[in-house]
Amino acid sequence: MTRKLYIKTYGCQMNVYDSARMADVLAPLGYTLSDEPDDADLILLNTCHIREKAAEKVYSELGRMRHIQDAKAANGGRTLLAVAGCVAQAEGEEILERAPQVDVVVGPQTYHRLPELIAKAERSRPGRGILDTDFPVEDKFDHLPEERQPQGPSAYLSVQEGCDKFCTFCVVPYTRGAEFSRPVNTVLAEARGLVASGSQEIVLLGQNVSAYHGEGPDGREWGLGRLIRELAEIEGVQRIRYTTSHPKDMDDELLTAHRDVPQLMPFLHLPVQSGSDRVLKAMNRGHTADHYRRIVERVRELRPDIAMASDFIVGHPGETAEDHAESLRLIADVGFAHNYAFKYSPRPGTPAAMNTEEAVPEAVKTERLHGLQQLLGEQGHAFNHRTVGMRLPVLFDGHGKRPGQLIGRSPYMQPVHVDAPDRLIGRMVEVDITEAHPNSLRGRVATSTWDGASAHGVHGAGPPNSLEERAAV
Numbered sequence: 001m002t003r004k005l006y007i008k009t010y011g012c013q014m015n016v017y018d019s020a021r022m023a024d025v026l027a028p029l030g031y032t033l034s035d036e037p038d039d040a041d042l043i044l045l046n047t048c049h050i051r052e053k054a055a056e057k058v059y060s061e062l063g064r065m066r067h068i069q070d071a072k073a074a075n076g077g078r079t080l081l082a083v084a085g086c087v088a089q090a091e092g093e094e095i096l097e098r099a100p101q102v103d104v105v106v107g108p109q110t111y112h113r114l115p116e117l118i119a120k121a122e123r124s125r126p127g128r129g130i131l132d133t134d135f136p137v138e139d140k141f142d143h144l145p146e147e148r149q150p151q152g153p154s155a156y157l158s159v160q161e162g163c164d165k166f167c168t169f170c171v172v173p174y175t176r177g178a179e180f181s182r183p184v185n186t187v188l189a190e191a192r193g194l195v196a197s198g199s200q201e202i203v204l205l206g207q208n209v210s211a212y213h214g215e216g217p218d219g220r221e222w223g224l225g226r227l228i229r230e231l232a233e234i235e236g237v238q239r240i241r242y243t244t245s246h247p248k249d250m251d252d253e254l255l256t257a258h259r260d261v262p263q264l265m266p267f268l269h270l271p272v273q274s275g276s277d278r279v280l281k282a283m284n285r286g287h288t289a290d291h292y293r294r295i296v297e298r299v300r301e302l303r304p305d306i307a308m309a310s311d312f313i314v315g316h317p318g319e320t321a322e323d324h325a326e327s328l329r330l331i332a333d334v335g336f337a338h339n340y341a342f343k344y345s346p347r348p349g350t351p352a353a354m355n356t357e358e359a360v361p362e363a364v365k366t367e368r369l370h371g372l373q374q375l376l377g378e379q380g381h382a383f384n385h386r387t388v389g390m391r392l393p394v395l396f397d398g399h400g401k402r403p404g405q406l407i408g409r410s411p412y413m414q415p416v417h418v419d420a421p422d423r424l425i426g427r428m429v430e431v432d433i434t435e436a437h438p439n440s441l442r443g444r445v446a447t448s449t450w451d452g453a454s455a456h457g458v459h460g461a462g463p464p465n466s467l468e469e470r471a472a473v
């Protein structure tokens with residue numbers, strides 16, 4: 001029997017990965033993915049708890065889903081509704097109270113049990129929601145199907161979960177639990193499967209991916225740098241990325257991989273959160289702003305063209321105008337290619353949320369956010385401008401907004417729009433960059449690679465290889 005499954009994913013790439021794995025878990029039960037919730041047999045919301053706004057979205061979405069469930073029930077059918085992810089983990093009981101039409105609440109560590117949970121829900125009457133938000137002793141990854149459904153040109157692969165760093169503002173250590181790294185062999189096996197089903201780019205994921213320390217085939221712990229080197233040996237792995245990292249874990253093996261591994265893309269998302277040592281200390285980050293500057297300097301020595309991205313929080317309790325100015329200074333010193341800045345949002349149960357005396361007023365947060373976004377936006381646009389006139393390999397992974405247009409990513413993570421035929425989707429193609437926009441590029445398929453998409457240089461083109469080429473950005 002085939003049944004339709006609609007999944008809506010909020011938040012980070014880890015959730016995107018988890019959603020794909022939930023689809024894998026449910027496939028043997030006959031569930032196939034659908035783009036629309038209206039005629040789904042099972043609706044799954046995979047939620048995010050990182051900021052208040054993200055968490056609140058779930059409840060409004062549950063309201064909308066209720067109408068769909070009611071319409072189906074009026075016709076004698078039933079739509080099961082499941083809530084997964086970090087809001088499920090943090091507020092499972094509350095969800096069942098506020099939204100009794102929810103049939104299953106499942107946390108990020110137990111979704112391999114979805115088949116049993118769904119079967120149970122099917123047998124019980126609506127309004128009797130089932131909650132499973134344990135942190136089980138058994139390893140979720142051991143219970144997920146080995147086979148993954150094809151993921152397209154770029155595939156996420158979770159290698160590490162959880163966090164032991166306890167930054168004072170962050171819910172992750174509570175919702176995702178302690179740090180855990182998957183063994184090297186299982187990661188490589190999953191990567192081989194992804195390549196066999198057509199993926200060319202592997203994005204290694206973890207809340208703290210740079211803290212990866214999985215058991216290697218030699219019985220020793222391997223760091224992320226070593227894992228990346230091994231991954232690069234798999235035939236067909238044309239691009240490797242990883243996200244998100246922490247400045248404390250950026251060891252030499254990882255940094256030098258940016259010089260040594262041609263498939264490792266010249267893009268580093270390394271959150272710093274603030275440029276003020278005082279705020280970094282209050283955040284329990286365990287590093288200074290200068291430490292961050294030194295890492296950037298080192299990685300740029302190793303890979304001069306690397307595009308940097310970071311996360312910034314404005315308005316952490318106690319942040320003064322001078323602290324904010326230091327964040328702007330750090331941004332000016334480093335120069336970022338992408339823009340991720342957030343207003344501090346107090347999260348229940350975190351230490352920073354208890355510090356209400358030093359809370360920064362909302363209007364001040366808004367003003368500081370604009371200041372940061374303006375500078376980061378200018379830097380991002382300037383970075384994009386510097387790639388105009390370059391020939392870059394672009395991995396096309398879908399259609400652009402306009403008819404006849406494809407979209408792909410440059411090595412630096414910039415979205416690139418190009419007029420090109422559909423058959424180039426899933427291909428790595430050399431593109432001449434013609435225009436820069438604040439958040440994207442436009443380009444033209446390079447003529448030398450245009451005649452016959454299977455010709456040399458179209459499929460399998462790598463990133464710029466010589467240092468001079470890299471330095472040209």
Ligand code: 5AD
Pocket residue numbers: 050051169170171271273311312313342343344345346347
């Ligand atoms: N408020 C605002 N931003 C937050 N982040 C994490 N917790 C909070 C919070 N309470 C941001 C951090 C992190 C990114 C994923 O989200 O910048 O790196």
Ligand code: SF4
Pocket residue numbers: 163164165166167170171172173207208246
């Ligand atoms: Fe949260 Fe800090 Fe851990 Fe990142 S390192 S997940 S910000 S606690």
